[in-house]
Amino acid sequence: MAATPADGGLDPVMAFALVGALGVGAQWVAWRLRMPAIVLMLVAGLLAGPVFGIFDPERDIGVLMGPMISIAVAIILFEGGLTLDFHSLRGAEQGVKRLVVVGAPLGWIGSALALHYVGGLSWESAAVFGGIMIVTGPTVIAPLLRQARLNRRPAQLMQWEAIVNDPIGALAAVLAFEVVVVTAAAGSLGHAAWEIIRGITIACAVGYGAGWGLSEAFRRAYVPEYMKVPVLFAVLLAAFAVTDYMLHESGLLTVTVMGIVMANANLPSYTELRRFKEHATILLVSGVFILLAANMDFETLGRLNWQAAALVAVVVLLVRPATVLLSLLGTNIPFKERLLVGLAGPRGVVLVAVAGLFGERLVANGVEDAAFLTPFAFALVAVTVVLNGFLLAPVARAMGLAGKGTPGVIIAGGSQFATSFAQALLSVKIPVLITDTNRARLRSARDAGLHVFYGDVLSEAAEHSVEIMSYGRIVAVSDNDAYNTLVATDLAPEFGRENVYQLGRLKSDSKRLVLPPGLGGQSFAGKLTYLEIASKMAKGWEVRVTLLTDEFTKSDWAAQNPEGIALALYKEGGAFTLLSADAEWEPDPDTELIWFGPGREDVAAK
Helix, strand or coil, X not given: CCCCCCCCCCXXXXXXXXXHHXXXXXXXXXXXXXXXXXXXXXXXXXXXHHHCCCCCHHHHCHHHHHHHHHHHHHHHHHHHHHCCCHHHHHCCCHHHHHHHHCHHHHHHHHHHHHHHHCCCCCHHHHHHHHHHCCCCCHHHHHHHHHHHCECHHHHHXXXXXXXXXXXXXXXXXXXXXXXXXXHHHCCCHHHHHHHHHHHHHHHHHHHHHHHHHHHHHHHCCCCCHHHHHHHHHHHHHHHHHHHHHXXXXXXXXXXXXXXXXXXXXXXXXXXXXXHHHHHHHHHHHHHHHHHHHHHCCHHHHCCCCHHHHXXXXXXXXXXXXXXXXXXXXXXXXXXXXXXXXXXXXXXXXXXXXXXXXXXXXXXXXXCHHHHHHHHHHHHHHHHHHHHHHHHHHHHHHHCCCECCCCCEEEEECXXXXXXXXXXXXXXXXXXXXXXXXXXXXXXXXXXXXXXXXXXXXXXXXXXXXXXXXHEEEEEECCCCHHHHHXXXXXXXXXXXXXXXXXXXXXXXXXXXXXXXXXXXXEEEHHHCCHHHHHHHHHXXXXXXXXXXXXXXXXXXXXXXXXXXXXXXXXXXXXXXXXXXXXXXXXXXXXXXXXXXXXXXXXXXHC
């Protein structure tokens, strides 16, 4: 028999559907409006919950809400552990290690002090929440960095700090919570210490064993490819449930350790596992955010008074900058970069999710003021995301630490065409970088004074050496169709599929040699293949720039250049657009058209 709504509430199935629609819908609207998704999810949850009373999680979902949030937070923390690859950290700069080794403890202590003395919270609540406050939100940092287009070093500092401190902050909160709970339940200090050590040992042992065992099973092909993700989730939930049953709340530490172990196991299918899990995490994060926001009431929101505002101000303007500046003291990082990193500390959904879970658990263990953690977490996230979203780019530009103008283009594959296209882009002040694994193919670009990178754009070296955040689009134009498709497919999640282009592919009569049509990016340069472009370049074709005006329109250009192929549009002070082969375009007046066609001498000869 289907469940029926109680007290005029929603049916449980309808409630689950509403949570998904609000969470994912808010993220989609945020993407369309280029706004922080966290703020829209917060607004959606508050409107559906305390404002209009459409959705009340405790009424409509009931006893399922607690387990749902626990499992969701466990998977989110596992995903955080899965991002901590020590091999990648080895090449990181000294500043990143300082922000982790020195900054994490300093941030924990500073946040706890602020929570206690400014926010008036008990030491129990301050210690637990102070731990998770060191997390700066990797899911929030990435889009902010791409929007602000910071220079490489401050961008790397922020990005790696967020990635590495994500699981560390969760571990700090879990350990502090264990100390609070065990100390309150134990009869003596010695017994409490024993319980804490036992819990940490069991959680780490189970987490390490599950991570190592699963990695070996995947490596030895004991699990088929199509079952790897289901098996991963089954083992994850089992490890969480078993350790949580043996010792309450130790499951969160277990799954975090499990993620760290798998991240450093060098699995061949690691990228696929992480990407699928990232998609699942987006759904879970959306759901947890909506549930926690809708579950708040006006009495709880009323606690966000002047004291809460003072606490947010102290954390943002004092604790965070002081933590970064003290951590990076004595390094060769310029003061301006240190200050920028200190001022930029946006918190993300992990903070809200973990704070919501631990807040309820602390209240259940007799720590009454822990009820304040969830609304304060929402306030801190909203303030830091909005401030960084609006101020990071202009502040960075004012300090000379961000790129100016239009986001640039990465051209993967060196050739005469790549050099000609890059020169045309530079003529309208579009930053451009040409990459290739063959040094000889970069010779013409180097001779022309263009910015080049010798190496694979997909390599770890490129990740650490190239200011990726300065570029918003990528065009794969190498002589290898498979490589072009790989570049476009691999970088599409990072750049956005609408910003990834490649040359046309060679047609083959053999089905075994045809690449799947669903892979790759948008067709570029009129779907010409590399060989066709090379042939035209040998005949004197070049990439040219023409200003389209009211007097010289698109029709006039097309009439004079019937063979011309439109590549991009740029309007001074406006938008820059790469044109796919199938794009229908109609330029505004005073727009620069970048196009590929016969050289001026060839046209004059005709």
